[in-house]
Amino acid sequence: MRRYLVTAIALALAGVSMAAVADAPKASTAVLTTTQLPRSVRPTHYDVSVTPHAESLSFDGKVGVNIEVLQPTTSITLNAIDMKFSGVSLMPVGGKKVMYSAPKVTVDAAAQTATFTWAQPIAPGSYQLSMTYTGKIGTQANGLFVIDYDTKAGNKRALYTQFENSDARRFIPSWDEPAYKATFTLEATVPAEQMAVSNMPVAQKTDLGGGLARVRFAPSPKMSTYLLFFGLGEFERATTQSDGTEIGVITQKGAVSQATFALDSAKAVLHEYNEYFGTPYPLPKLDNIASPGRSQFFGAMENWGAIYTFEYALLLDPSISTQADKEEVFSIAAHEMAHQWFGDLVTMRWWDDLWLNEGFASWMAARTTEKLHPEWNTALSAVDVREGAMERDAIATTHPVVQHVETVEQASQAFDAITYSKGEAVIRMLEGYVGADTWREGVRRYMKAHAYSNTVSDDLWREVEATAGKPVTAIAHDFTLQPGVPMIRVEAAACTAGKTTLTLAQGEFTKDRPNKKPLSWRVPVIAQAVGATSPVSTLVSGGHATLDVPGCGPVIVNAGQSGYYRTLYAPAQFAAIKDSYAKIAPIDQLGLSGDTWALGMAGLQPVSDYLDLVKATSIDADPQIWGDIAGKLASLDSYYDGDATRQTAFRKFAIARLGPVFIRIGWQERPDEATSVKILRIELIGALSKLGDPAVVQESLRRYKAQASDPKALPAALRKSILAVVARHADAATWDQLHAEAKVEKTPLVKDELYGLLSIAEDKALAQRALDLALTDEPGATNSSGMISGVSRSHPELAFDFATAHIDQVNKKVDSSASSRYYPMLAATSLDPAMIGKVKAYADAHVAAGSRRDAETVMASIKYRVQVRNERLPVVDAWLKKNGH
Structure with a gap:
């Protein structure tokens, strides 16, 4: 799923004896997997037929599942959410025809299951379980959902699915666990003029009359339920070829030209991955579907053959996209395409080993970005990734990379910096230990040994260790089976x-x-x-x-x-x-x-040591060094919020260090400047704005006001940055103007950006207006939760109190996958000790006892931030005074 822009550098390490690491933490060798379902029945194939009714937010479904009954039973339990069953039948496949009467249907909403119970026992053997049902179409990115978006031709509605980690059960009554792999054949009855897309190519399209058509897709390979995809809308598709595979990008009509870079990148990345993994991509096509809107939980999803990506992470709009956006588009595509092997072809057995999917895909994307785009100089990004992991890993609420997951909510919370960034960093370290070529050979062995099946982490270590002849497993256990x-x-x-x-x-x-x-x-x-x-x-x-x-x-x-x-x-x-x-x-x-x-x-060590390094950094240091300094100084500034005198002294120092760097690179992009300089310009504008630098704030306001008469005042590369400065320092009249621009904007990618900007004002009254606006239908169903999050970055107490006071309304605007973490994260940047009690009260009232890790992490973070303010800032103050600030 979601990924980070990083890179990997392989450094060969000296070998050590097996005896030196013989007593590393041991992984469990048990083959039993945490599950919510009985193990008595196993699916092998799903025949799915759906008729969506987008206008009424409902759909009709029919599915025939080929199953293997492994032991005698009188009931079959599978996963289902928000479904009503009108018919359930069971028929043996082959052999004696036994007629089973209609079963009793019991739905357990809390367990997310449906159980079918028959009067007579079902003997072991092969059967087809047929179900007719109705389901709900959502407005957030879970299950089958709608996205409404504006265009110049009017408002449009499109349908998409999002099933990871546990939402295929909203679309198909199914064995919705990663180890229950099966093949799928999907057909849908849809408006004839719209494009339907799934994991496999269309096998047949039949005109039904009355403006409807039936679209049947080719059977899928054996895969986990969470990788199934269905999309429907007024789309267009651009294609290319790579190593015999058709690569496509699907967008809303009129936007496909913005996907050219993504399409070209996918072509290059697929060829690279075919070579690296030693196993050719096995599907006939690979689409990337661009969707308006956004989610608080993810940015893209690796559905096999049909990657789903929000537009902001896939398209490059010439009026607003930046070099950083371009690099992110590449990184995201490379991450999701790596999943086509590591996650889709070979899938973790259970969510305990989610990092096998996400950590590896993040590492692979970083490696591939550095190889295919050396001009971007992304090598230093690996340090940023590691820092993000350590930030999370150094507090009491951390967890091992390989973690114990029991519930859907816990699985959703597993998508965090430990899974992604620590997983990536550990892979990078181990690749350096065994050597890049040896690591690749181990990965190739792993792919061949486990294609179309499920694994645990030790399956990967076993193959790499066999190739390397070094004690990889023992070292890997140290870093993945214990936290810290x-x-x-x-x-x-x-x-x-x-x-x-x-x-x-x-x-x-x-x-x-x-x-x-x-x-x-x-x-x-x-x-x-x-x-x-x-x-x-x-x-x-x-x-x-x-x-x-x-x-x-x-x-x-x-x-x-x-x-x-x-x-x-x-x-x-x-x-x-x-x-x-x-x-x-x-x-x-x-x-x-x-x-x-x-x-x-x-x-x-003295926090002033860091300031000494900042002082020692030359003005012509690597742009990424200065970008990191800008971010850290802006972060340190936030600890002074509410103390104007001390903050002014700190800002004097920070602006004195960053200002000359910005003057050196200037507002105007130079023809041959490095891409890292383009990104640094954006980072410095943001940091200096946050630090209240009058020169940057005033020039941004001047350019914003001059845009009507001077087309060059807001160049595309700086448009988002300048608008962000204006929004941060807006008065009521400026906020109203930005709001008016958002309301009339017809390009979803730009419209979403403008509504997000309305939420970042430093003025508390304007922040309150943004919160009130977020509860209306105006911003769009998937933008509201992001607006509340935007307010929380400058006004965490205000945003948290508002969201919890309007929890029933806000819940409708948040992905269910993100709900247990969304509210606590609103308070994450608070310096108010009272917020610890408020977050705890929220968690006690609304989050299951075993799923409060994110809330506990936020509470620990607030406590730590208060400690930093009380104990570290006096050292900073003394250093500033000593150094003339």
């Missing part, structure tokens, strides 16, 4: 005879448990002296290690940044590194900055 972030302390560094001997100790980095007993990891460590060309490596096992590094200068631990750990240097070592900061490779500058920031905010 290792921390490598560089306790001593002594130089003799032209080499520096490091003494290393392994602890654990935690933000909120200073006295926690550290867990133990086997940590692959790479180190390199500043200015040297050859890194060396070791495995920190048993908590300690020594490492000899050629050279006598300052030494960077985690050189190349492939490791998943924090590095804490002794003060003298840090001082030496800081003095040589400009000589360090950009990726190590970024890694050192990330460690220093996190360790400083957690109180493990």
Whole structure:
């Protein structure tokens, strides 16, 4: 599903003996899988027929399921939500014709199941279970749902499906668990003039008269229910070919030209993946379907042969799209296409191993982005991904990469930074440990061994280890079966005879448990002296290690940044590194900055050390270094909210550092500038706006007002950025003008953006107006929840109190998959200790006891933020005073 723009760098690590890692955490070898359904019946094929009634938000369904009854039973239980059954029958396949009377139908809404009970027992064997039913069409992205959108030709309505993780049961009564793979044949009765699309090509279209047609799609391969897709609307399709596969992009009519980059990218990525996986893409076509609207839960979905992607993540509108948008489009497509193998062809057995899908797809997308677009210089993004994972992994409410999932709600909550970003970072580290070619060969073996079936994580480790001849499984268990972030302390560094001997100790980095007993990891460590060309490596096992590094200068631990750990240097070592900061490779500058920031905010080293690095950064440093600094300074500024005097002093320093960088690159894009500079320009405008830089705010307002007479005032590459500055600093008249523009806009991609901008005003009264607007039908059913989230970034208390006070109305505008996390996340940036109690009260009242991880994480985050404000900001204040601010 959703992914991150990152890259992977493979660095070969020295081998270690099997004995050194023999007692790593062990994965369970049990074959039983957590399930909500009995194991007595197994589906093998679904024949599905649906007739949607988009105007009444309902549909008629009929399905015949070929099943295998594995043991005698009098009942069959499967998954179903919001369905009414008008007929259920059971017929043996082959052999003696036994007539079964109509069963008793029992629906359990809480368990999301339907049970059919017969008077006589059903013997083991093959049967066809036939069901006739009606279902509901939703207005949020769950099950079968509608998206309404404006066009110049009027309002339109399209239908799409979204089934991950557990919503196929809203469309078909089914065994809606990933291990119950089956084949599918889908047919639909639809308006004849509309285009219907599914996982497979159309096999037959029959005109029924009266403006209707029956569309039948070719049978699918064996796959999990959550990968089935159906879409219907006034669409158009562009196609190309890659390695014998037809690749398509499907959009609303009139928008297909905006998909050219996505289509060309898919062609290149498919060829790359066919080669990498060693198993050709097995379906005859691969479509990517662009949908207006958005979701609070996901941006794109890897349905086999029919990827679903919201327009903002797939199309490039020449009036508003940026270089960052272009790179994101590529990354998202590469992520979802990686799933066609890792997730679709080979699927995790249960949601415990969701990371096998998401972590791998994220890593694969990063690797492929770097390979196919080296001009984007995305290598440093891997550090950002790791930082995002560690931010989440360092608090008490973290969880292992391989996690225990029992309920639908817990499965939905598994789509988080640990699953995606930590999973990706661990893969990157292990690929570096065994070598890129060896890793690829292991993945190829895994694909061939498990095609069209289900796996657990150890199935992957087994194949890589067999190829590498190294103890991959033991190290992988350390990083995936236990939570947390290792921390490598560089306790001593002594130089003799032209080499520096490091003494290393392994602890654990935690933000909120200073006295926690550290867990133990086997940590692959790479180190390199500043200015040297050859890194060396070791495995920190048993908590300690020594490492000899050629050279006598300052030494960077985690050189190349492939490791998943924090590095804490002794003060003298840090001082030496800081003095040589400009000589360090950009990726190590970024890694050192990330460690220093996190360790400083957690109180493990002075937070002023980070400010020293900011001061030491040259104006011509890598644009991604300055982009990271801009983000961190804007984040630190938020801790001063409500304290104008101290915030003014901090902003003086932040603007003094960022302003000259922005002046250097300027407002005007240069013909041959690097893509990273284009992105930095946007990042600096955003950060300086948040910091209240008068020059950026006033110039943005001038350009906004001048757009009617000067077409160059709002160039497409800066339009979103300038509008965001205007919206953030809007007065009532400006907000009204933006609102008027949103109401008349007919392009969904732009319209959605404008309504989002209405929610980011710093003015509290305007934020309240945005909240009130979000409860109306005007913004569009899928934009309202995003507007409330937008308000929460500057006004978390206001947004949370509003949403919980109007919970029945807001619930209708939030994906059910996201509901347990949506409300707590509104409070995530709060500095008010009272919000901890409010979030807890919400969770106690509305979230099942076993599904409160997200609420507990937000509570821990607020507590941590208050601690940072109280304990770290005085250190920052002292540094500012000492340095003339």
